[in-house]
Amino acid sequence: MASAAAPTSMAARFASMSVSSTTTPTSAVKLSSSFTGNSASLLSLRRRVTVPLVRPRNLQVHAKGGFIPAEHRWMYEGIEKMGPDVWNSTYYPKADDHKNVEKKWYIVDAADKRLGRLASTIAIHIRGKDVPSFTPSTDMGAYVVVINAGKVAVTGKKRDQKLYRRHSGRPGGMKEETFDNLQKRIPERIVEHAVRGMLPKGRLGRRLFTHLKVYNGSDHPHVAQQPAPLPITDKRINIVQ
Amino acid sequence: MTRVKRGYVARKRRKNIFTLTSGFQGAHSKLFRTANQQGMRALASSYRDRNRRKRDLRRLWITRINAAARNNGISYNKLIQNLYQNQILLNRKMLAQIALLDTNCFSTIMKKINE
Numbered sequence A: 001m002a003s004a005a006a007p008t009s010m011a012a013r014f015a016s017m018s019v020s021s022t023t024t025p026t027s028a029v030k031l032s033s034s035f036t037g038n039s040a041s042l043l044s045l046r047r048r049v050t051v052p053l054v055r056p057r058n059l060q061v062h063a064k065g066g067f068i069p070a071e072h073r074w075m076y077e078g079i080e081k082m083g084p085d086v087w088n089s090t091y092y093p094k095a096d097d098h099k100n101v102e103k104k105w106y107i108v109d110a111a112d113k114r115l116g117r118l119a120s121t122i123a124i125h126i127r128g129k130d131v132p133s134f135t136p137s138t139d140m141g142a143y144v145v146v147i148n149a150g151k152v153a154v155t156g157k158k159r160d161q162k163l164y165r166r167h168s169g170r171p172g173g174m175k176e177e178t179f180d181n182l183q184k185r186i187p188e189r190i191v192e193h194a195v196r197g198m199l200p201k202g203r204l205g206r207r208l209f210t211h212l213k214v215y216n217g218s219d220h221p222h223v224a225q226q227p228a229p230l231p232i233t234d235k236r237i238n239i240v241q
Numbered sequence B: 001m002t003r004v005k006r007g008y009v010a011r012k013r014r015k016n017i018f019t020l021t022s023g024f025q026g027a028h029s030k031l032f033r034t035a036n037q038q039g040m041r042a043l044a045s046s047y048r049d050r051n052r053r054k055r056d057l058r059r060l061w062i063t064r065i066n067a068a069a070r071n072n073g074i075s076y077n078k079l080i081q082n083l084y085q086n087q088i089l090l091n092r093k094m095l096a097q098i099a100l101l102d103t104n105c106f107s108t109i110m111k112k113i114n115e
Helices: A002-021 A040-049 A070-076 A115-127 A179-185 A188-198 A203-209 B009-020 B032-071 B076-085 B092-101 B103-114
Strands: A105-109 A143-147 A163-167 A174-178 A212-214
Touching: A105 A115, A115 A143, A115 A188, A115 A203, A163 A179, A163 A188, A174 A179, A179 A188, A188 A203, A188 A212, B009 B032, B032 B076, B032 B092, B032 B103, B076 B103, B092 B103
Parallel strands: A105 A143, A143 A212
Antiparallel strands: A163 A174
């Protein structure tokens, strides 16, 4: 290789250059300098660090302005158009990939379904965990419509013993209500409370929560969105009467 | 002692910090003392997150593979077990990208491991 021979000749050239610089210039003005040449240690350092001045400029393949080393060029054979590497860089969704108008809509009938298991399935679909393009920082999930929310079921003695608590903010302002009472008063709140507890807490979580639509009866205003039945894989979600 | 003006020595030092914190919110990119602190925090976060990034991305790939596998009727743990038993050496990054970009290929892999 030419480059291997270059360093030694470079070093020799440097050595000769330093020697020539110490010869006193033949000019009218007499310059005196105490410099007597670089010491041997400095010269030996130079010998090790020499860099060939001329870079071999054979064919350079440019990929989006980047230089491809010789060993990698076989990978780029046959590719006419260079673009972003979709295979080697992990997918991150663009704005077009999660437009609200193009999201899926699901519908589920809450009658005689266990509250927690139902809420869990709903939360998974709203968050988007069932989709391979899931991204925790973006909203890749679907909309879910829940009907017959007033008929959601709980097992055991929860109907009379499960308490829903809220606080008005003032001292002594804690209010409790049983499941049964709340279902008579505001039935939608039960399903909403359950799903909200299963969604992430934060700005994104609050926005995800707005994708849940709960209705007491069996009518809902989202017929135009043609919601598909929510796929449920939980085998114990139905109350066996 | 002769009078020595400091010139722009301090400005040169501060300019480096300001290039680091350009784009930061409010005073964090305008006032030197706060910008200095925010610059230090930024560098520390950057160091820590270079190692975090490896962990975070692997978590993301696993979640994505789990979703795709469950759509095909298998859970992530069973999928990985089957892949190892069939000596398919695809790593999680590639599996996640295949599940996203080439669903046909992913179902072919599923069929192969179900044999």
